[in-house]
Amino acid sequence: MSAIWTKRFVNFLLVIVALAAVGALVQAWSAYSEGKFHMVSYPAESDRYQVYPIGNWDAFWQAKEGSVRVDDHAWLRAARLAGELIAIGLLAAIFWQLRGFLGRVAGGDVFSDANILALRRIGKLLVSGSVLGISIAVMTQFAILEALPETLDGDRIILPSISFGSDPEMPNIRMQYTPPILPMLMAMIAFITAGAFKSGQQYREDSESVV
């Protein structure tokens, strides 16, 4: 891919990120206009769920996953919106670094200080995004648990994603969470690649000063 097309592709990704930011703000404004900004929902999964046969018992519809919602938590909604906007900003910064990196590589400037710095920055931004995502999830789950009574309907208990004291006899509702494994893995690859580029730069400097 030529330098021009590489830049165009990353520019396109930056436009998508900007649209995501606008989308988040529009969604928040819409919720505010409808008086729903104080509502916060979070995906959850129930241990006790109903199963409906589909067709001639060929398949089943499982009413297993849903969301738990708490009201009167405008502060949490605002905090989550701020976190979402920061995450979008981090993504834009990653794409901006990637834009410069790909442009330099396509232009033949591969093993340079600027590229090593860009890769390290991408790694740091990915780690920051992962930590932010984990923090928002923990904060949301904690706030929801604080707002709810200990047992729901007298016989159900709601649990955070990580809990060790759950009663197997109790039909639990567990809040869902997927750890940011992919961003962490990508951050690790970015740091390793930065190290490889550093070695490449030293090798280039050595070979350039040999006559």
Next chain:
Amino acid sequence: MAIITNLDVVMAQRKVSLKELAERVGISATNLSLLKTGKVNGVRYRTLNAICRELDCQPGDIFEYRPDD
């Protein structure tokens, strides 16, 4: 640097100019000048072989080791 380059001495003894030697060895005059002033990190065997051939000398005539004080 403990390695001293005596290329300028050998060139003066053989009465060979920098430009002429660079052409005969097959490297640029800039690179030969850098080698002459000791501003390089290494010399390829191919380059050293060509210099010794053109100047009719041994590698030891061009390079000298002087321990640092």
